[in-house]
Amino acid sequence: MSDVVEKTLSALPSLLSLDSQAGAGKLSPSSKLGNLIKGITELTSKHEEETLIKKELESIKEQVASPNTTMRQMKEIMVRAIYCEMLGYQASFSYIHAIKLAQQGSVLEKRVGYLAVSLFLNETDEFLLLLVNTVLKDLQSTNLIEVCMALTVVSQMFPKDMIPAILPVVEEKLTHPKEIIRRKAVLALYKFYLIAPNQVQHIHSKFRKALCDKDPGVMTASLHIYLQLIKENPESYKDLTGSMVTILRQVVGGKLPLDFNYHSVPAPWLQIQLLRILAYLGKEDQGTSEMMYDVLEESLRRAEMNHNITYAILFECVKTIYTVHPKSQLLEKAAECIGNFVLSPKINLKYLGLKALTYVVQQDANLALPHQMTIIECLDHSDVIIKRETLELLFRITNAQNVTVIVEKMLEFLRLTYNVWFIQTMNSVFSLGGDVMQPDIPNNFLRLLAEGVDNVEDRQLRLFAVDSYVSLLQGETAKLPQRFLQVISWVLGEYSYLREEESDPGSVMRLLARLLDQRHTSTETRSWVLGAMTKLCSSPVYTAIYWQNLHCYSTERHWLYKTKCLSSLFKLYLTTLIFEVDLIISCLSWLWCCFIPQVDSSLSFLDGYVSDALAAGAAPYKSPHQRQEDLVQEKALSLEPYGLSLPVSLSSCSITDRRSPTLLSMSSGLSGNSTELSHQEGSTTLKLEGVKRVWGKDGYLAQQQSAGETPTPLVELPSPLLSPQSPPSQKPSSGLEPDQEKRQLASSLFVGLGSHNSVCLVRLPSTVWLFIKNCQSANQSNVVKSLFKPFYINSCQSALHNLLDSTTVASEGGAATTTTPQQTSQRTLDHTTSNGNPHVEGTEQRVEAGGPLSLIRGNGMVAVVPPRDLPLTSHLPAELSGLARSEFTPLCSDQDSSLALSACRVYKEDALVLLVFISNNNDSALHQMVLQLTCKELEVYIFQTGLNNKVPLFFSEIPVGRSRNQDRNTRVSSNRDLEKPRIFCESFRNFCSPPLTVSTGDYGKMWLSFSHDLKQNLRLVTTEHQEPLTATLDALKGKLHLHVVDIIGSEGIVACRLLQGPGQGQPCLLHCRVHADSLAVWLRSPVPELPDSLLYHCQKALTET
């Protein structure tokens, strides 16, 4: 009794304070918890809080340990302990007392005890074992509240191993008259099923009973179990489909008590649960799906109220409809529903709309099309979550045509969100992907790095990149791909200054210098490195190292490299270092020497050959003019029709002789000039008369066009790209309406989806699509506004090298050239010699490639601009290079001179060879080229030395006495390594390349196994700077494509293989030894005639040398 009084008194103050504290009226500030909470809220620092809680915990510890503490006090202590734990302070000493409280307390105390247990403990805690008996006792209690509490704690956590101990009692509760007990029992069994499915296997029938429970609450609870069961094994529960459909129909039809309504929607939780179950049941099962179509449709129809909860149901409905076996009518309706989400101003719904789209586009990518503009807007949404979902959606609709744009968007996103992760990922992408990567990946990466305002975040990203690259360079660099090294150089050059606080400022410079020294570094990469060093040298510390290297490398033979040096020098001269004039002069003089071509105009090196040839009875050289006269005189044959095509107005040609493949893209020093020039050139690129004009410099021109304006040439479009310094009005980013910009982006993102004109919102004529597709291959930049940034010119080496290339030419030759940035991925080249029958006349053979030679590109743009001079000599097939030949005559080229056709004649003993060269003057490799060659009377051979640069592609040969009536239509579809280099030549019909490549060891084995041999002495070739043996073997190698296996001292071993004829593929081995003034050769082969024949050719080859 006194106890009661005492408690009453202690509670009084809280009663009294009720009125004065309206807001916090329900708390008891005098209680210890109240004091604690109040005390904490009054504190100002974390430290003070720590001290206070420590003190509190000490006092709690003391009290729980005291035997005098009553259960009631314990309850209050537990609440305080829970509070301390919530604040993040460990009160593990109280766990055991929580269990004790649950065990021994009255109902009120028990409740707190159970709560404390469920908050403190984990499923795995051993303390829980102590709870089992208490739970068991409470489950069997007659007090409903106690049973409820026990079931509640069991449904939250229970030791797995102890389930059998209480399972029968819980099972029993399934038939309890009180629905709340049944419901909790079902949920307890659900928990058991989750942690130990085997233990409840035998009571699956009881779950069915719960499903049929008359109380909707119990039924709902049982659906949790069924969802799990059906998810794991839908096949076993197909029979439930009918019941589920019925339940859903009843729920949707409002048959449940109004209690279950939520914002006047009947039991939304139940509906969603059922929809999810139906999705699992109907997935890939037409029969089952058919059962649910009606109810799904009804759900869609009923959920029309504008409230979150209806949207929740709609969303689930759409998901289910797209998961089960499709019914087109339903799909349409569901797709319409998605529109409600996507177009909603509420951001949550928008998010779910995107999510739903992500889900449905997997079935039909076209469903994204009606929402293009929303998607584009979401792409720039300020909320990262929306952005990410949009990217996820884009990822799902990625196809070959829009992949670059989408990847770029993703990279952009990554940069914004995960700095460190991004750099690391890109590092591994570069290291692994290496040189096989598409060039725009590094370009995009660099652009991302350079973009953006100079805020702290960007600087951090850059600094991180610099740091990670420095540590990479400090390690082993041999394995890093060249592209990655280029990226590294660029970043280090631009952003090394961010490391200024670093103790050793020269370290980056030294690392770069080391890179220059390494053998595996390609020339192109070296240029990048040098560019980086140039940028760095504004700091005097770096300069010493820089000079050393610059001087050193200006002696390098590669002219590209020299240009780079030169540009570096200029930059240096202009910017910083006037004082090192001596060095500059010395460098310049070096460079000067290198640039002066050393030409032997008298062709004295040919004298020997000419005299030999004359001695052998060859006709003396006559100039073309002379020869023509001779011909006219002798045969009186009119050559009029053919005369026209060969010397096609050279004067009109504006192409300079050299087009460097890979220059300047890295040269920031020259890029200023270069872009201007290329801009000028860009204006003469494409002729588009008759082409419908859809894109202008301001973007999509639909409106102007309808107004009937004269279309300006499409040519204008690439020009902003070429000219970072062009007036801002030319930049699409400022010139375009934002809306149009988005439309452009949309068109590039959604390219390849759907039938363009019918479905897409952004209605574009098909020509535009074509254009975009073309751009995708080389310069997708045309479509993406963000690419029109000045930086791009400096750094995007490969995407723009074709542009920059032309600049080099211009700066060298001083003449304007034409280049288009746009490059079609496939070119069709028709070379027709239909009416130009080549003439073969006696010994004085002449071939004129007559008739219309045209290069047709794209949509019928025909241009014949012959290139002026062609450095094609080096591409002559080796066996033809020594023979007398005519000059290289340019035949034609396409307008931008990226493809050129030229020819020359080579006079052989027994035939005249007409060599036709197709040169790709662009830097970008031709990946595919379809070459159709129609030639009635010539025998055509294809000779290929690589497709990426100047390519002599084929030559035709007119053998003496060969029938002229062969009709040949050679169609060569050449992928890069489709055609192996193949030489066929009349003079040594039987031999040679590809050389037989064997190791010394293999050679030894083969040597022993071959039976037919021959020995002979040969003449030694003597040159000034080579060993006689090496010189001789080199000569043989050059002429006959023999493979020199090894040279040891005065001995050398050589191998070759028969290319054609009956013994095709048979090897022949040569062993050569220098003996006095001659070369003793020992030939061995499995074929008897081979050594003899080869020896003959060797003799011949050496005599010619």
Next chain:
Amino acid sequence: MQFMLLFSRQGKLRLQKWYVPLSDKERKKISRDLVQTILARKPKMCSFLEWRDLKIVYKRYASLYFCCAVEDQDNELITLEIIHRYVELLDKYFGSVCELDIIFNFEKAYFILDEFLLGGEAQETSKKNVLKAIEQADLLQELWEPPQGWLSELSLPAST
């Protein structure tokens, strides 16, 4: 549902309920990370987050943030409504609930939560039934221990 957190605008945890077994350390890390992430988000932003492999659904009511973590295939909107329903329940029980109610009577907030969600699943979605169950338990306290029960009932406004 994997867990539910209630925290204030200042980042103070007010309630935490974990439905998956996690160590104390993990729990602390998760709540710290999440509180930080969510507080950094602007009011107009979307209520859903993808966080690790979970989906976070959060909503702010006055000065309190309610935050639930659900699995990927769960319905975000319905989770949002679970939060709302819980707030409704608290509101009904405390009578226009405020943060202080939850601070000082957090154990009651837990009891209500346990009647509404059990083992991470919605147990009883009928508002009436949940409150009835709580009332019964409260009433039982009263019967068993008249003085304390009477006082504690007084210290609460009549829960209807």
